[in-house]
Amino acid sequence: MFSAYTxxxxxxxxxxxxxAALIGRMPISMDSLALIFIVVSVSxxxxxxxxxxxxxxxxxxLATPYWSRVSDRIGQGKMxxxxxxxxxxxxxxxxxxxxxxxxxxxxxxxxxxxxLASINTGGLVRRRWLHVLGPDKSxxxxxxxxxxxxxxxYSYEALMDEIVFIIGPITATACATSIAPAAGLxxxxxxxxxxxxxxxxxxxxxxxxxxxxxxxPHPPVIGLPIVRAIAIxxxxxxxxxxxxxxxxxxxxxxxxxxxxxxxxxxxWATGSAVMAIANGLVQWKITYAARFLFFLIALTVLSIPxxxxxxxxxxxxxxxxNGFAIAPLVVNAYGVVQDAVPSEQITESFTWVVAxxxxxxxISSALGGWVIDHYGAQSAFxxxxxxxxxxxxATLPFFRVYKALIHYSLNRD
Numbered sequence: 295m296f297s298a299y300t301x302x303x304x305x306x307x308x309x310x311x312x313x314a315a316l317i318g319r320m321p322i323s324m325d326s327l328a329l330i331f332i333v334v335s336v337s338x339x340x341x342x343x344x345x346x347x348x349x350x351x352x353x354x355x356l357a358t359p360y361w362s363r364v365s366d367r368i369g370q371g372k373m374x375x376x377x378x379x380x381x382x383x384x385x386x387x388x389x390x391x392x393x394x395x396x397x398x399x400x401x402x403x404x405x406x407x408x409x410l411a412s413i414n415t416g417g418l419v420r421r422r423w424l425h426v427l428g429p430d431k432s433x434x435x436x437x438x439x440x441x442x443x444x445x446x447x448y449s450y451e452a453l454m455d456e457i458v459f460i461i462g463p464i465t466a467t468a469c470a471t472s473i474a475p476a477a478g479l480x481x482x483x484x485x486x487x488x489x490x491x492x493x494x495x496x497x498x499x500x501x502x503x504x505x506x507x508x509x510x511p512h513p514p515v516i517g518l519p520i521v522r523a524i525a526i527x528x529x530x531x532x533x534x535x536x537x538x539x540x541x542x543x544x545x546x547x548x549x550x551x552x553x554x555x556x557x558x559x560x561x562w563a564t565g566s567a568v569m570a571i572a573n574g575l576v577q578w579k580i581t582y583a584a585r586f587l588f589f590l591i592a593l594t595v596l597s598i599p600x601x602x603x604x605x606x607x608x609x610x611x612x613x614x615x616n617g618f619a620i621a622p623l624v625v626n627a628y629g630v631v632q633d634a635v636p637s638e639q640i641t642e643s644f645t646w647v648v649a650x651x652x653x654x655x656x657i658s659s660a661l662g663g664w665v666i667d668h669y670g671a672q673s674a675f676x677x678x679x680x681x682x683x684x685x686x687x688a689t690l691p692f693f694r695v696y697k698a699l700i701h702y703s704l705n706r707d
Contacts, residue, residue: 501641562616
């Protein structure tokens with residue numbers, strides 16, 4: 295039953311780069327929450343915390359596609375060893391200024407500087423899986439088996455993402471509430487400073503760089519309708535994720551259980567992790583695009599119960615079951631864009647799958663913080679539901695694109 299996962303684990307060098315990437319991307323589940331804790335501890339304002347988180351997320355959305363394009367051109371290792379030190383320096387300066395009550399404008403400047411050095415580690419590690427599994431053979435049988443194995447690899451990395459989102463929020467919350475407000479941010483920086491250099495130094499599994507062509511240069515992949523169709527929908531989905539994070543913290547505090555916010559977000563990720571494992575075992579008979587739309591609808595429906603919760607217990611239940619749709623949604627989003635671009639631009643296309651998520655999260659974090667401050671955390675649960683409805687509506691202008699993708703022959707899936 296688990297033979298596909300066994301094959302992944304036996305792939306030479308794969309577990310080394312996957313574990314390094316797991317450590318290196320821990321901050322993606324910690325930084326936003328850590329930022330909220332450190333800013334609220336100093337300013338006592340969720341609105342300011344949401345605004346800073348929003349600005350940081352917008353910058354991330356702009357920076358990650360650029361660095362992924364650089365990675366395709368010069369290689370993952372060279373790109374990471376240039377960018378990671380800049381990110382660590384920026385976050386360090388931000389923490390120092392906040393804790394010393396520097397002018398608020400300086401907080402915005404330093405977080406912008408830090409996030410300009412943001413990279414999409416999830417896209418980098420999935421690109422490596424695609425490289426080491428070699429799913430571009432000519433024989434039909436091998437090609438079909440390889441592509442199912444790639445789906446398993448993406449599902450496995452979705453599981454790793456959920457492990458990050460289980461451990462990260464709990465760690466950030468525990469550090470910020472039990473040690474010091476800045477501790478969550480500092481621990482995230484340690485994870486990054488260890489994991490990403492280890493990932494960068496593994497050359498045997500690194501995809502070869504593809505220098506810019508003099509003739510027939512590839513334009514940015516966001517110009518392709520297929521990539522835009524996914525990117526716009528996931529941008530609104532990112533708004534859902536961002537809103538949930540800040541509203542759960544606010545709701546937990548309003549119930550007198552602020553320390554449990556990390557546990558609640560970890561439970562949310564646990565639900566997604568369960569489905570990540572299951573998704574990797576299934577040999578699907580429908581296309582990536584059909585699966586993407588199905589799980590987009592499922593995530594919207596499973597977001598409705600949030601507006602009815604009035605206790606920590608029922609919020610935990612709603613979060614767990616809501617998580618069931620997350621991992622499959624992201625896995626199939628990657629699958630849709632995988633075949634839409636030349637191999638020289640796969641990392642860039644992978645990044646566009648999630649690049650808009652921080653932008654959506656930026657808007658929803660600011661909006662969620664404002665609603666919490668003015669109307670309470672219970673009312674703020676309408677914000678994530680609204681973003682999921684918007685994600686569904688965003689697919690309508692691309693009806694023909696999705697229709698064509700869904701009717702692709704199964705040997706492309």
